[in-house]
Amino acid sequence: MKLSRRQTLQLGFGAFLGAGCAHDMSQVTGLALSEPPKDFPVKGQLSLKQRAAAKGIIFGAAGNYQALTQDTDYAQVFAENCGMLVPENELKWAALRPSPDRFDFTSSDWLAQFAKQHGMLFRGHTLVWNQSNPEWLKDTTAQNAEQVLIKHIDTVVKHYAGRIHSWDVVNEAIAADWSKRDDRLHFTTQWFKLLDKNYIDIAFKAAGAADPNAMLVYNDGYLNYDTPHDNEARAAVLKLLEWLKSRNAPIHALGVQGHLDAADKRFNQKKFRDFLSEVAGMGLKILLTELDVSDRYLPADLEVRDRAVAQTYEEYLSVALDERAVIAVLTWGMSDRYTWLTNYSPRSDKLPVRVLPYGADLRRKLAWNAIARAFDAAPKR
Ligand code: XIL
Numbered sequence: 001m002k003l004s005r006r007q008t009l010q011l012g013f014g015a016f017l018g019a020g021c022a023h024d025m026s027q028v029t030g031l032a033l034s035e036p037p038k039d040f041p042v043k044g045q046l047s048l049k050q051r052a053a054a055k056g057i058i059f060g061a062a063g064n065y066q067a068l069t070q071d072t073d074y075a076q077v078f079a080e081n082c083g084m085l086v087p088e089n090e091l092k093w094a095a096l097r098p099s100p101d102r103f104d105f106t107s108s109d110w111l112a113q114f115a116k117q118h119g120m121l122f123r124g125h126t127l128v129w130n131q132s133n134p135e136w137l138k139d140t141t142a143q144n145a146e147q148v149l150i151k152h153i154d155t156v157v158k159h160y161a162g163r164i165h166s167w168d169v170v171n172e173a174i175a176a177d178w179s180k181r182d183d184r185l186h187f188t189t190q191w192f193k194l195l196d197k198n199y200i201d202i203a204f205k206a207a208g209a210a211d212p213n214a215m216l217v218y219n220d221g222y223l224n225y226d227t228p229h230d231n232e233a234r235a236a237v238l239k240l241l242e243w244l245k246s247r248n249a250p251i252h253a254l255g256v257q258g259h260l261d262a263a264d265k266r267f268n269q270k271k272f273r274d275f276l277s278e279v280a281g282m283g284l285k286i287l288l289t290e291l292d293v294s295d296r297y298l299p300a301d302l303e304v305r306d307r308a309v310a311q312t313y314e315e316y317l318s319v320a321l322d323e324r325a326v327i328a329v330l331t332w333g334m335s336d337r338y339t340w341l342t343n344y345s346p347r348s349d350k351l352p353v354r355v356l357p358y359g360a361d362l363r364r365k366l367a368w369n370a371i372a373r374a375f376d377a378a379p380k381r
Contacts, residue, residue: 046372059083059084059371060086060331061078061082062085077358079118079120085111085114085121086124092131092133096156097136097137103159123167124166124167124168125171125219128191131172145199146202150202153206153207154209166214166287172219172221173240174233184232184236185197204216217255217287218251219255223275225267238275238282253284256276257289260313261293261312262293263294263296273319273323286323287330291329295354295355306365309366310370336354341355
C-alpha cells in the first residue's frame with residue numbers, strides 16, 4: 001500500500017510519540033513532524049519561488065513602497081525569491097483615500113509596476129478592514145454607507161482589473177474571543193454598525209462585478225492554534241463561508257493569516273489539517289497569507305532562536321502544503337530589516353527580532369531553508 005504524504009507524516013509522528021498514538025492525532029499538540037536536522041539542509045540552488053513553482057504553488061511576500069523604493073539590495077532579494085507581491089499597506093483605505101472624492105494610486109501603482117517588471121504576480125490587500133481607515137470614513141452614515149463601500153471597491157478593483165491575481169475582499173470580520181453573537185462576527189466595526197452582516201456580502205458582489213476574473217478571498221487570522229479562541233474562529237469562518245455561498249456571493253478562496261509564535265506549543269496538526277480539508281471540501285482554494293514567526297518568547301541565543309523559528313515554519317508548512325487546495329504561501333515581509341513585528345511584537349530584551357526568511361543583514365537564515373524544505377517535500381498540485 002502506498003501511503004499518502006499525510007499518512008506518512010502521521011506515522012512518522014506517531015512513531016515519534018510512541019506506539020498507539022498515530023490513530024489519535026486529536027490529543028497531539030505542538031510537536032514536530034520529526035526533528036529536522038539542526039542545519040535544515042537544502043538541495044540545489046533554486047530560489048523560493050522556483051521551488052514553490054515546481055509544485056504548482058506560488059511563493060510571495062508582502063512588500064512596502066518605502067522599503068522597495070529606497071533599498072535596492074532588499075528589492076533584489078525580494079524579486080529573486082518572490083513570485084507574488086502583496087502591498088503591505090498601500091491598498092488599504094488610509095493609503096488610497098485621502099478624501100471621500102479622491103483616490104491616490106501613486107504608491108500602489110509603483111508596486112504593481114515593480115511586480116510586473118520582475119515577473120511577479122500582484123495581489124490586493126484589502127478592500128474592507130476595520131483598521132487602516134481614513135478619519136473621514138467616520139462621517140459615513142447608514143444612508144450613504146452602501147454607496148461609499150461600492151464606489152471604493154468598484155473604483156479600486158477596476159483600476160487593477162487584468163493585473164491582479166486575487167483580492168482580500170474582506171479582512172478580519174470575526175472576533176471570536178469576545179463577540180457574543182452566534183456567528184462570532186465583529187459587530188462593533190463601522191461597516192457592521194452601518195450595514196450589519198450584509199457589508200460582507202455587498203463587498204464580495206461589488207468586487208465580482210468590477211473584475212469577474214480576480215480570485216476573491218476572505219482573509220482572517222488566529223486560525224492556527226488549538227486554543228479556545230482559534231477553535232471558535234475556525235468554526236465561525238466555516239459558517240461565514242457557507243453563508244456567503246448561500247447568498248451567491250462570488251468567493252473563491254480563504255486566506256489564512258499565518259502569524260505564528262515559535263514558543264506557542266498549541267499547534268495541533270490534525271485540527272489544522274482537518275480545517276483545511278473542510279475549506280477545500282467547499283470547493284475553495286486556500287492561500288497562506290501573512291506568514292511570519294514571532295521569536296518574542298524565545299531565549300536570546302541566536303542559534304536556538306533561529307532553529308526554533310525555522311522548525312515552526314517547517315512544521316506548519318508541511319502540514320498545510322499536504323492540502324492540495326493550498327495554492328500560495330505568502331510571508332509578511334522577506335527580511336527582518338522590515339517587519340511589522342519589530343514594533344508590534346518586540347522582545348523584552350530589546351534584541352532585534354528574527355522572524356522572516358532573511359536577516360536584517362539580508363543573509364538567508366534557517367527560516368529560508370525551512371520554507372525551501374517544505375516546498376521540496378510538498379506534493380504537486
Ligand atoms: C500591518 C502592517 O504590516 C503594518 O505596517 C501596519 O502598520 C498595520 O498593518 N493583519 C493584516 C495586515 O491583515 O494588514 C496587518 O499589516 C498585519 C495583521
